[in-house]
Every structure is written in C-alpha cells, then in structure tokens.
Amino acid sequence: MLALDELAEIFNFKIDDSGNGTANIAYGSDLILLTSDQPVISVAGRLTSLRIAPKHTDDGWLVSLEFLNRAVAPLIDKRIEVRRLSRLILVGDVVVPRVSGQYRRPNDGENLVLEVIPSTPYTVSQENAQLVIRFEADALDVEQLSDLSGELVAGISQNPSAASLVVNLEPAFAAFSVSSRSIRNEGDEINIAMTGSSRIATAEPPPRALPPNPVSSASVAPLPDLTPPPTVRVVAIDAGHGGSDTGTISETGTLEKDVTLSVARRLRDAIQNQLGLRVVLTRTRDDLVPSDTRAEVANNNKADIFISLHVNASIRPSVSGAEVFYLSMDEYDAETRALEERDVQLVPVIGGGMREIDLVEWEMAQVTYLGRSARLADIVHEELSRRVPMSSRDVQQAPLRVLVGANMPALLIEMGFISNEADEERLQTMRFQDAVVDALVDSILRFRSYVELVGYPPVANTEDDNESAHTQVRNQ
Amino acid sequence: MTLLDVPPPDPNPPNRKVLMFGIIGITIVSISLFVIGLRRGTNGLSEIPAYQDDAGVADVPTGTATLFFVAEDGMALIEHHQPLDGENGNDSLGHARTVLKHQLAEAPSPLKSPFPEGTALRAIYLTPDGDAFIDLNREITRGHGGGSLDELFTVYALVNALTTNLPGVSAVQILINGQEVDTLAGHIDLRRPLEQNMKWVSGYTENSESESTSTGG
Numbered sequence: 001m002l003a004l005d006e007l008a009e010i011f012n013f014k015i016d017d018s019g020n021g022t023a024n025i026a027y028g029s030d031l032i033l034l035t036s037d038q039p040v041i042s043v044a045g046r047l048t049s050l051r052i053a054p055k056h057t058d059d060g061w062l063v064s065l066e067f068l069n070r071a072v073a074p075l076i077d078k079r080i081e082v083r084r085l086s087r088l089i090l091v092g093d094v095v096v097p098r099v100s101g102q103y104r105r106p107n108d109g110e111n112l113v114l115e116v117i118p119s120t121p122y123t124v125s126q127e128n129a130q131l132v133i134r135f136e137a138d139a140l141d142v143e144q145l146s147d148l149s150g151e152l153v154a155g156i157s158q159n160p161s162a163a164s165l166v167v168n169l170e171p172a173f174a175a176f177s178v179s180s181r182s183i184r185n186e187g188d189e190i191n192i193a194m195t196g197s198s199r200i201a202t203a204e205p206p207p208r209a210l211p212p213n214p215v216s217s218a219s220v221a222p223l224p225d226l227t228p229p230p231t232v233r234v235v236a237i238d239a240g241h242g243g244s245d246t247g248t249i250s251e252t253g254t255l256e257k258d259v260t261l262s263v264a265r266r267l268r269d270a271i272q273n274q275l276g277l278r279v280v281l282t283r284t285r286d287d288l289v290p291s292d293t294r295a296e297v298a299n300n301n302k303a304d305i306f307i308s309l310h311v312n313a314s315i316r317p318s319v320s321g322a323e324v325f326y327l328s329m330d331e332y333d334a335e336t337r338a339l340e341e342r343d344v345q346l347v348p349v350i351g352g353g354m355r356e357i358d359l360v361e362w363e364m365a366q367v368t369y370l371g372r373s374a375r376l377a378d379i380v381h382e383e384l385s386r387r388v389p390m391s392s393r394d395v396q397q398a399p400l401r402v403l404v405g406a407n408m409p410a411l412l413i414e415m416g417f418i419s420n421e422a423d424e425e426r427l428q429t430m431r432f433q434d435a436v437v438d439a440l441v442d443s444i445l446r447f448r449s450y451v452e453l454v455g456y457p458p459v460a461n462t463e464d465d466n467e468s469a470h471t472q473v474r475n476q
Numbered sequence: 477m478t479l480l481d482v483p484p485p486d487p488n489p490p491n492r493k494v495l496m497f498g499i500i501g502i503t504i505v506s507i508s509l510f511v512i513g514l515r516r517g518t519n520g521l522s523e524i525p526a527y528q529d530d531a532g533v534a535d536v537p538t539g540t541a542t543l544f545f546v547a548e549d550g551m552a553l554i555e556h557h558q559p560l561d562g563e564n565g566n567d568s569l570g571h572a573r574t575v576l577k578h579q580l581a582e583a584p585s586p587l588k589s590p591f592p593e594g595t596a597l598r599a600i601y602l603t604p605d606g607d608a609f610i611d612l613n614r615e616i617t618r619g620h621g622g623g624s625l626d627e628l629f630t631v632y633a634l635v636n637a638l639t640t641n642l643p644g645v646s647a648v649q650i651l652i653n654g655q656e657v658d659t660l661a662g663h664i665d666l667r668r669p670l671e672q673n674m675k676w677v678s679g680y681t682e683n684s685e686s687e688s689t690s691t692g693g
Contacts, residue, residue: 039619049618049619051619240662241662245662247622247662248621248622248623248661249621249622256622291658291659291662310623310624310663311623312623312624312625313621313622313623313625313626314550314621314623314625314626315546315550315588315590315621315626316546316548316549316550316588318549318550319549319550319551319625323624323625325624330671330673331670331671331673391551392551393551398624398628398663398664399664399665399670400624400663400664400665401658401659401662401663401664401665401666401667402662402663404665412624412663414623414624414625417623417625418623419621419623
C-alpha cells in the first residue's frame with residue numbers, strides 16, 4: 001500500500017480529509033472522492049472500482065498500487081507504468097528500458113548478451129580496462145547482471161549517474177565485436193563477443209546425459225514419413241495475466257502478473273542455457289495478451305510443450321502450495337465433446353498414395369494431446385514436489401481457457417497461493433523461483449526422453465499414452 | 477406454447493400450395509435463426525426469452541435446495557441443504573431463480589460463499605434441450621479474487637446448483653451483463669455450457685458420486 005500523503009507531494013494533489021472516513025483529493029478543478037474500505041471511488045466524476053479499497057488509518061490514507069493507474073493517471077493525463085519487480089514507478093514519457101543479461105562461453109571466446117526492451121539506441125566503446133555501453137535513455141531498469149563474469153570479464157556494473165553499463169575487463173581480454181538482432185519487434189538482443197589474448201580453457205559443465213535416439217516402433221508404412229522424429233525442440237512459456245489483467249493480488253499488493261513474468265524469464269534463460277532449446281514467451285513484458293494469442297504464439301512457433309505459469313488464490317488464507325493442471329474435456333457439453341470425434345480426410349501425397357489426416361478445430365487443438373499432457377503434468381508434479389511445498393491435491397484437470405487451443409502437450413502450474421502469507425513471501429524470492437525453474441528444466445528433460453522413447457503412437461489408448469484422441473498424422 | 481403462431485387456414489386460399497411452402501419456409505428460417513442465435517449467444521439474448529416458458533423442465537423438486545459453498549479448509553465445495561419453505565416457484569424458471577437466489581446469498585457459517593459481494597442474478601434462460609444460461613451482473617468478475625481454485629469453485633457452485641436441483645438442466649453457461657465471456661478471472665473456459673462436475677465437491681470422487689456430505693440446514 002502507498003501513503004496518499006506521499007503521492008500528494010509527488011503529484012501536487014491537495015487532500016481534504018473530512019475526518020469521517022471520506023476524503024477529497026483535488027488536482028486543479030478535478031476531484032477524486034474516497035471512502036475508507038470502499039472499493040468504488042469517484043475520479044473526475046466517473047466511478048471506478050478498485051480491487052483493494054483505500055483505507056484510512058491513524059497515520060493517514062493508504063491506497064494500493066492500482067490507484068496510480070486507475071485514479072491518478074486519468075487525472076494528471078499522463079502514462080504511469082508500475083514495475084513492481086524493479087520497484088519503479090514511471091510517470092510520463094520517460095525512456096527506461098529493461099536490461100537483462102546472460103554470459104555465454106562458446107569455445108572461441110566469451111559473449112555478453114544483453115536483452116534490451118524496448119529497443120533503445122546505444123553505443124559500445126572501450127575505455128582503458130572497461131567496455132562502456134551507453135543507452136539513449138533517461139535511466140536503466142537493470143536486472144540479473146551482478147553475477148555475470150568470466151575469464152575475460154571481472155564484472156558488470158551500472159553507472160548510476162548515466163544510463164550506461166560498465167564492463168570491467170580482465171587482463172586476458174584482447175578484442176570485442178558487437179552485433180544485435182530484434183526480438184519479436186519488442187526490443188533488441190545485443191551480443192558483445194569478446195576474445196582473449198590466448199585460447200581460454202572453458203569450464204563448461206558436462207552436458208546432461210540423454211537417452212539414445214530410439215528406433216521407432218511404429219507400423220511399417222508404404223510411404224516415406226517425412227515427419228521429423230518426435231522430441232522437444234521448442235518450449236512455449238506463458239506468463240499468466242499481464243497489463244490491465246493483474247491476476248490475483250495479495251493483501252500487501254503483490255501482483256500475480258509480476259511473479260509469473262519473473263519466473264517465465266528465469267525459466268527461459270535456464271532452458272536456453274542448460275538445454276539449448278528454443279524458447280518462446282507469450283509475453284516478455286507487462287502486456288495484456290488474449291488467451292487465443294497465447295496459444296497462437298505457441299502454435300505458430302511449433303512449440304513442443306506449452307507451460308502456463310500462474311499464482312493461485314483462495315478466500316481461505318490457510319490454503320497453500322503448488323498445483324498442476326491440464327485440460328479436461330469432461331465438463332464441456334456433449335456437442336463440444338463430440339469435436340473429439342473429428343473428421344478424418346484422405347489427401348494425396350507426393351509419390352502417389354494417400355495419407356489420412358485428422359482435422360481438429362483450431363481452437364480445440366488440445367483434445368489431441370490430453371494423454372501426453374497428462375504425462376507431462378505427472379512429471380512436473382513429481383519434480384515440483386521434490387523442491388517446493390505442494391497443495392494436498394494431486395494433478396488436477398479443468399476446462400482451462402488458455403490450454404484449449406494449444407496444439408501440443410500443455411499444462412498450467414499454480415506455483416502457490418498469493419492469499420497465504422508464507423506462500424506470498426516465498427513466491428517473490430529468487431530461491432523459490434529458481435526451485436520452480438529447476439523443477440521445470442528437469443521435467444522437460446524427462447518429458448523429452450519419454451517422447452523420444454514412446455514417440456507418437458499410431459493408435460489411441462496405449463498403455464504408455466492413454467490418450468482419448470488419435471495420432472495427428474498417420475500413414476495408411 | 478409453439479414456436480410460431482401459424483394463422484388458421486384461409487377458407488378460400490388464392491394458392492394453397494404457395495402459402496404452405498411460405499409457412500414451411502418461414503418456419504425453417506425462424507428455427508435456423510433461433511439455433512444460430514442460441515449457439516452464438518453474443519448476438520444478444522433477445523431471441524432466448526421467448527423460450528423461457530417452453531423449457532421442458534418437469535419434476536420441479538420441492539422442500540430443499542442443494543447449494544454449494546466453500547468448505548472450512550478452502551479445498552473443496554461442500555453441499556448445504558437449504559429449506560425452501562414453499563418459496564420455490566411453481567415452474568422450472570421460478571425454481572431456478574429461487575435456487576440461485578439462495579446460492580448467491582451469504583453462506584451459512586462456517587462455510588464461505590464463492591461469489592464476490594454484490595454478485596446478482598440479472599436473468600436466467602432455460603432451453604428445451606436442457607441448457608441454462610445464467611446472466612449475472614459484472615460484480616462477479618470485478619470483485620473476483622482470481623486464482624484457478626476459487627474460480628473453479630465460483631463456476632461449479634452455479635453449474636452444480638442448477639444441474640442438481642433442476643433435473644431437466646444438464647449444462648449451464650454463465651453470461652455477464654447479457655454477454656458471453658471467455659472466463660471470470662482468466663482461467664475457466666466459459667464460452668460453452670458446462671456440465672455438472674462433482675469432483676470439486678467434498679466427499680465425491682470421480683467414481684462415487686453418492687458419497688456426498690452435507691452441513692445440513
């Protein structure tokens with residue numbers, strides 16, 4: 001909660017506290033009318049509903065963070081952006097790009113990779129034993145840079161008096177080159193490749209052992225099957241909620257959308273760095289993304305796994321622990337369930353012959369993957385159970401909106417209950433978020449092994465894959 | 477009540493065949509429009525009220541209504557049997573309204589209501605094929621705390637209350653201010669009617685729906 005007195009100083013408001021639990025806040029000729037413990041307020045004559053009601057205490061008025069966007073922004077007619085994770089409140093058209101970094105060590109040198117969102121002009125120059133990266137911005141919103149170092153770099157710091165980063169170089173540093181690429185039209189990935197004066201021995205951890213690529217046991221087909229062997233190449237990570245959809249909110253103002261985005265970014269970095277897989281995020285910043293768009297991002301990128309990250313809430317504060325869900329079709333009415341009995345069409349293929357193809361409505365794509373989603377959910381539940389407190393429920397099934405259009409195995413994870421004091425505190429710690437990330441990285445590895453061993457079975461309801469649906473494409 | 481009020485035959489029709497084809501044509505078009513309107517829903521509900529009285533929901537139960545509230549441990553819904561004291565309507569619509577009135581009211585202690593304060597019923601529509609459309613005011617989304625678990629409880633308290641108490645209702649779709657919605661708080665798919673599901677109710681398992689528990693009432 002924020003002290004209204006402090007906001008009044010910052011935004012030049014005048015507070016008229018009536019003393020009977022109501023207050024008028026004047027800004028020019030406009031007024032905000034508040035009543036203690038009432039979520040509905042009046043902003044310049046318009047009624048606005050808040051999730052958390054303003055509160056009058058002995059020390060003055062307290063308002064939630066959403067008050068900034070719902071009440072203050074319309075009044076001062078300026079954009080207000082709240083970045084809870086970095087504890088920043090941006091007012092007006094200031095340029096404060098988010099900067100996060102990774103340190104990679106290919107065989108021929110070391111790379112510093114910076115993700116800058118949104119795109120911001122920059123320069124990189126060497127000044128004695130430092131590389132200085134200057135951004136044309138008012139300030140930087142920097143995360144995850146403090147622990148980046150290697151044989152060529154001693155450390156990275158932010159210059160607090162300017163929007164720049166300083167890379168302290170080791171004596172072994174010899175030269176650098178810079179390249180950049182656009183990230184989904186949202187920002188830039190800046191790659192600073194550095195080489196040493198002598199070949200540097202890298203201490204890359206050994207790759208995780210993977211099972212050998214199995215020989216498919218599928219039935220012999222008369223036509224060459226051009227389908228790539230089943231595995232996991234692309235992972236779609238969905239940070240739940242975003243933008244004006246804050247998700248659930250704790251009593252202290254922690255927003256679900258911030259927690260999910262933080263874990264999504266960490267998970268992306270871990271999967272890329274540890275597994276070398278391609279990762280797509282359905283959102284990379286605080287944006288409102290419709291459910292269908294989330295599935296589309298995964299489908300259009302041909303993701304092999306879809307993981308939707310969420311935080312739970314209960315009207316009973318004692319309820320706690322993580323839960324894992326996958327889609328259930330049981331609750332839909334008979335007409336919708338009938339979609340599972342979908343069309344099968346024969347299409348001609350190159351070289352002669354016909355191929356049988358199942359047709360599924362785009363928005364109901366998940367019906368094909370329920371068996372594999374169940375397996376993925378079991379694995380994730382098991383891995384999470386080893387690392388984080390779980391709810392007493394086993395894996396759950398529900399008609400979840402965001403999963404129904406995903407054309408790949410998909411699940412939704414509720415990482416904990418924001419309504420529970422211990423869970424809420426835990427959800428914001430790096431230790432807990434890393435534990436969730438570790439569980440999911442190991443789950444993806446195990447699921448990849450499973451898919452590579454079992455493949456896509458040619459018939460439904462096998463013991464290994466109890467899908468109610470059929471294979472996507474099968475040879476005749 | 478019939479779908480169309482067909483006028484009595486003209487004793488001296490100018491062309492009886494043409495008139496018959498006309499009536500059949502209008503009937504087919506009208507039925508098609510109704511079906512399309514019902515399935516699309518977002519076109520507005522203006523077509524639907526005409527069918528309220530035609531909902532073939534018989535056997536309106538009397539005595540008590542089975543309602544669903546959040547259990548003390550917050551992990552499930554729990555049944556509560558609410559005496560109706562003769563206030564249930566004498567038709568299926570009246571009974572549905574009575575059931576929902578009690579379902580949306582304050583929960584008996586120590587249970588809790590799964591609905592945000594201020595949630596109110598705007599209208600209810602029953603169709604002859606067993607679908608119920610519950611139109612609620614915006615408070616159910618505006619005041620909802622979010623999270624999959626509580627959203628499941630909110631949705632299935634409504635779905636189970638109607639499907640349990642009205643034998644002719646097999647599926648329920650929730651509307652907000654007369655419009656179809658994706659979800660209440662970002663999780664549960666509300667674009668289609670949902671059938672009863674007792675797995676969120678304490679004492680039920682997927683294979684044993686008879687082991688219900690009740691707080692009485």
